[in-house]
Amino acid sequence: MAVTLAAALVAAAWLAVGCGSGGSGTRSTTRAARPAAPATPAPPGGGLGSPQTVPAPAPTGAPPAAGEVGLIRGWSDALRRGDVRSAAGYFALPSLMINGTDANGAAIVLTIGTRPQAEAANASLPCGARFISADQRGRYVNALFRLTGRPGPGGSDCGTGAGQTARTNFVIARGRIVEWIRAPDDPGDNGTPRAPAPTPAPGPGSAPARPTV
Numbered sequence: 001m002a003v004t005l006a007a008a009l010v011a012a013a014w015l016a017v018g019c020g021s022g023g024s025g026t027r028s029t030t031r032a033a034r035p036a037a038p039a040t041p042a043p044p045g046g047g048l049g050s051p052q053t054v055p056a057p058a059p060t061g062a063p064p065a066a067g068e069v070g071l072i073r074g075w076s077d078a079l080r081r082g083d084v085r086s087a088a089g090y091f092a093l094p095s096l097m098i099n100g101t102d103a104n105g106a107a108i109v110l111t112i113g114t115r116p117q118a119e120a121a122n123a124s125l126p127c128g129a130r131f132i133s134a135d136q137r138g139r140y141v142n143a144l145f146r147l148t149g150r151p152g153p154g155g156s157d158c159g160t161g162a163g164q165t166a167r168t169n170f171v172i173a174r175g176r177i178v179e180w181i182r183a184p185d186d187p188g189d190n191g192t193p194r195a196p197a198p199t200p201a202p203g204p205g206s207a208p209a210r211p212t213v
Contacts, residue, residue, distance in 0.1 A: 054098060054107050055169060056184050057137035064136040068172045072143050073131040075177065080128030082152025088118035092176035097121045099182045107181075123154035127161050140169040142183055165189050 071090060078086040095118070097110040112118045128150030134143040145166050149158040167186065171179035188194040 076129040126156040127158040
């Protein structure tokens, strides 16, 4: 069932880490974003390679292309300073944004087909983002950001999200963002436990470990 931009994105956006939920009770004075295309759960094998579930490829440590890192950094800089129009210009037409899942865990996809829709999608992100690092994970560039407040349309004080980190998986083609997918935290992000180091297997002829008392 189709849902509105407000229900699909503002409820699930970077608000997942408290972004924009400062609870100050003040009323926003920023102008409303222009309507975007309806967001719907992604069908299996949907257009633009949209997944039915949010992808979570494991870290690789492999560096992405420098040009793609520069594009991601440019997008985050534009959003952080509240320049929603410039941030929207980094998106291809068409492209997609996935900023959460529905009650059944299916990815909620916002299809972006026009420049006003790209501006509305970016304006739905209440936090700014400062680029920290990125690595290549299959077809995705996984970027780690530090969340900040931001001015401009849709901006807010970012609430408790400011200072925390968030990840996004990007697919970039021809110098534009084709897919923007909110990614889960890696182990160790935002104080989560780090994955334990694997225990090396004993080599041939190794003496068994002595029991400890």
